[in-house]
Amino acid sequence: MSSRGFNIKARGLCNNNNGGGGTGAKCGRWNPTVEQVKLLTDLFKAGLRTPSTDQIQKISMELSFYGKIESKNVFYWFQNHKARERQKCRKISTVKFDHRQDTDLSKPRRDNVRRHQLPAKVCKVEEKMIETLQLFPLSKVERVRANVTAASHNEYTREQAYTTAFSTFSTCGAEMEHSPLDLRLSFL
Amino acid sequence: MSSRGFNIKARGLCNNNNGGGGTGAKCGRWNPTVEQVKLLTDLFKAGLRTPSTDQIQKISMELSFYGKIESKNVFYWFQNHKARERQKCRKISTVKFDHRQDTDLSKPRRDNVRRHQLPAKVCKVEEKMIETLQLFPLSKVERVRANVTAASHNEYTREQAYTTAFSTFSTCGAEMEHSPLDLRLSFL
């Protein structure tokens, strides 16, 4: 139980852990607050794409001030956001070229295709227990309780380590200007 | 540093951690011993595909007896082995296809890669399969250090739970005879 990493749980299983504390806290997936999304988006806009473990750690810690969050959420957020930005961009180019070959799956979902799927959540009978492993070692997270924002480190120390590591964006650009980072981002 | 998880690092970065101890240990990638490979292969043949965190942990611990190893090595080994078995099988069934629809913009990078065969969905049969997972008996084995092999439990007790659950191996099989597990596997 002492692992600070995260384990990935079975897909079809809704593990409501309301058996104990009765806090009423839904145990479902992470639901980011607007502040959290704002900060993540800022980081993304600033050019961050694949944060390192340390960065994830720090980001997570920072965001935890605004609400419940885990490192894996940060990791997944960047994975997804990156992929979907890329995908969006690709979709645009596809439309522009109009090969007319992609009749099916690249629709922008705008059309009202009623997908005649079975109404009930015919839940997967196969409970795949799939715990993959722990991706990130969250070592000594000592919960800096509050007053995170007030810290005011004004040094932009290492904020660009990732920039050198990942510059291979290419061709999907559309927004790669590295705007000056917001001061709140200085914790990286 | 006590984290049992592992972090995934940047690709091109060779992090030589020889800065400290001076052990002379090459920090390159994991080089499994034959015993290690044997054991992993046995587990795979027995049906294990996506081990859980605990299982990875245990396997890693066990294999560490034969040589240096980390949890992530076990994880990756299963990932790769699974994928490449599938791929091998696919290669057999779909020899030539050559759609060569290379106009897509999904790969802006190096093109000296020999494109693998494309129809990814060919072998997509009931791959709901596997997920042996919790089917593998995870006893609370606490570190039977050595003399694991000598243990001689002659009861094949629960080692076949998965067999009944998954007989849907189907089509990608090619080597799915469930040979009686080697006794060394009893730590799972």
Add this chain to the structure above:
DNA sequence: GCAAATTAATGATTTATTCAAG
């Protein structure tokens, strides 16, 4: 107004592909 029914977004996993060490 309000829930049930749908749809759209997006968080979380799995699978495929790519890179490069040995």
Add this chain to the structure above:
DNA sequence: CTTGAATAAATCATTAATTTGC
């Protein structure tokens, strides 16, 4: 050439928006 390691793409599943009938 083999294969460990890592990322990207595809997929699944859940929650929020949104619609719709009352």
